[in-house]
Amino acid sequence: MSSVTNGDPRGRRRLVTAVKGSLRDLRGQLALLNRQVGGRLELKEADMDCLDLITARGPISPTALARAAGLHPATMTGILDRLERAGFIARERAETDRRAILLRAIPERTADVYALFSDMNAEMDTLCEGYSTEELALLADFLQRCAEAGRRSTGRLAEN
Known part of the structure; x- marks a missing residue:
């Protein structure tokens, strides 16, 4: 595939299709991994998503979390x-209000979650x-x- 250049429209379309297919495959594999982790922790998929958002963006208000999680x-x-x-979480009063x-x-408890993802983190x-710093920046x-x-x-x- 590396021999395909921008001057080959069909080759480029095939590469774009391959990227989209790989992203679909990745989404599916990550969904399976999340289900396995959620099952071990006895958490539903939406619970896992919200916990991830709280961990990444917290402290966060319930309203902001609902908006971020849709x-x-x-x-x-x-x-x-x-x-x-x-x-997994604590509800606390805001100091300002x-x-x-x-x-x-x-x-x-977050450490328990990370432990279950440790194999995937090691794989990553x-x-x-195998990638240079420049390639990692591009990715x-x-x-x-x-x-x-x-x-x-x-x-x-x-x-809509």
Whole structure:
């Protein structure tokens, strides 16, 4: 495939199709991995998604979390109740506004999640060793742009 140049439109289309197919395969494999991890932790898929958002963006308000997860606030209440009962998150009063609630991940329980993903993280470390710094920068940029394209597409679907 490396012999395909920008001057070969059919070859380029095949490569674009291969990239999209690989992203679909990756999405599927990550979904399977997340289901396995969620099953071990007795968490539903939406619970895992919300926990990931809280860990990455927290402390975060329930409203901001619902918006980021694309979930209805009533659905969010059940998810947060499950995560709190299982010890994954804490609901805390905001210092600036005592009426406001912020969600924070509990580090000890987050470590349990990371432990279950440790094999995949090791696989990714090994995979990344085969790429130069410049290639990794290109891959990181591409994946960030893919995520942004997904956010835009999701936003457009949500508007309709």
